[in-house]
Amino acid sequence: MRMNYKYEMFPNEEQRQTMDRWLSICRQQYNSALLDKQRFYQKNKTGLSRHALQKQQTKDKQRFELLKPIPxxxxxxxxxxxxxxxxNFFEGRARYPKIKKHKDYTSMTFTQFGVEKRKVKNKKTGDVHVRDVRYAASLDENNHLLISKLGSVYVNFHRPIEGKVKQVSIKRQGHRWFAIFSVERHVNETVDFPVQSTGVDVGIHKFAVLSDGTNVENPRFLLKAEKKLKRAQKKLSRMTQGSNNWKKQRQNVQQLHIKIANQRRDFLHKRSYHLSKMYKVVFVEDLKIQNMVKNRHLAKSIHDAGWGAFCRKLEYKCNNNGGTLVKIKAHYTSQDCSSCGKRVKKALSVRTHVCKSCGTVLDRDHNAAINIEKVGRDLLGLCPTV
Known part of the structure; x- marks a missing residue:
């Protein structure tokens, strides 16, 4: 399976300027290729293939000096x-591609990594010998990232890379730079799970409730920093756009957003890692988040919780540890009684499940989590929980 390892890198000022220039050139190439495809379709009523664009790019690299310094x-x-x-657009997963601005294009990828041994034949003598061929991106003897036409860059490897590196992406995030290594590794099949399965119900009041009654509180990182963020954005709006002070304040606002995103990402990684180590099978609701955020009263809280990112992280961590994440349809999991199965209709504001038929009284989310696990176990044909 493929995994990504993200590390901060520390280029010098000259290397920063070079990478900024490379990103700008890549962005211009993206926009140019997008416009070429649009014009070609308007004229010929058919699409322009990637191979045709690559041929044109090869010719442009020979003609224009601007493209020669970049790998x-x-x-x-x-x-x-x-x-x-x-x-993604034609398959309905994304909107139509748009022109990229400076803030939209922040990464570039080296699709080949490392050193490869190749057999080389001497044309004069006919002898064949093995030679090391270094790709455009690799690691040197000191574990520095070595990039063609850029040089050696120090990377803070705060944890070891497990597996074989297939490619590396260089990403600009604010004023910081990161190296993201795409690694191919085997699934860990030696994990001994303490519990066989659990159901997880995500929410806004509590981030998640498990079927065994465990509660995970919602940290609400955006709401806690909202007052400070509003003050910084208001200060930015009063400055003259394009001035030095405006640029500094814009960077301050950007850093606040980055800090909130990092806090949320760290929280989601830790919670998903704990679940993937504790439970062999994890059942979650298959929520349609895009439809849910159309409610303007709940959209900010839903985005702040990060349910979609949580499920994606939980899925690949479960697969990596030899477990399974199963998504089930969220039909009446909050309404049905987890004890007798009778449907008890209640508004979203009602946080306690009270069944008049069997007398069960449970927290609404806990009741939903039990139902999620039951439906999931029936779906997989597992024995019911006691």
Missing amino acids: SQPLQEVLFRLEKAYK
Whole structure:
């Protein structure tokens, strides 16, 4: 399976400027290719393939000096991104591709990594010998990231990389730079799970409630920092756009958003890791978050909770540890009684489940989590829980 390892890198000022320039060139190539595809379709009523764009890019690199200093792999990967953007659009997973602004294009990918041994034949003598071929991105002897036409960059490897690195992406986040290694590794099948399964009901009042009654409180990172964020944004709006003070304040606002995102990401990683280690099978509701955020009263709280990111992290962590994440349909899991199965209708504001038929009184989310586990176990044909 594929996993990503993210580490902060510390380039010098010259390397920062070079990478900024490379990102700008990649963004221009993306926008240019997008416009070429649009014009070609308007004229010929058919699409322009990636291979045709790559041929044109090769010719442009010979003609224009601007494209020569940048390695070829990030430029070629630009066209793969555009092709993927169109594929996602036609398959209904995303909107139509748009022109990228400076803030939208923040990463470039080197699709080949490391050192490869190749057999080389001497044309004169006919002898064959093995030679090490270093790709555009690799690690040197001191574990520095070595990038073609850029040099060696120190990377803070705060944890070891487990597996074989297939590619690396360089990402700009505010004024910081990160190296993201895409690693191919085997699934860990030696994990001894303490509990066989659990049901998870996510919410706003509590981030998650498990079927065994465990509660995970909602940290509400955005709401806690909202007052400070509003003050910083108000200060930014009063400044002259484009001035030095405006640029500094814009960076301050950006850093606040980055801090909130990092806090949320750290929380989601820790909670999902704990669940993937504790339970062999985890059942969650298959929520339609895009429809739920249309409610303007709940949209901010739903985005702040990060349910979608939580499920994605939980899924790959479960797979990596030899477990399974199962999504089930969220039909009446909050309404049905977990003891007798009778449907007890209640508004969203009612937080306690009271069944008049069997006398069961439970927290609404706990009742839903039990129902989620029951439906999931029936779906997989597992024995019912005691």
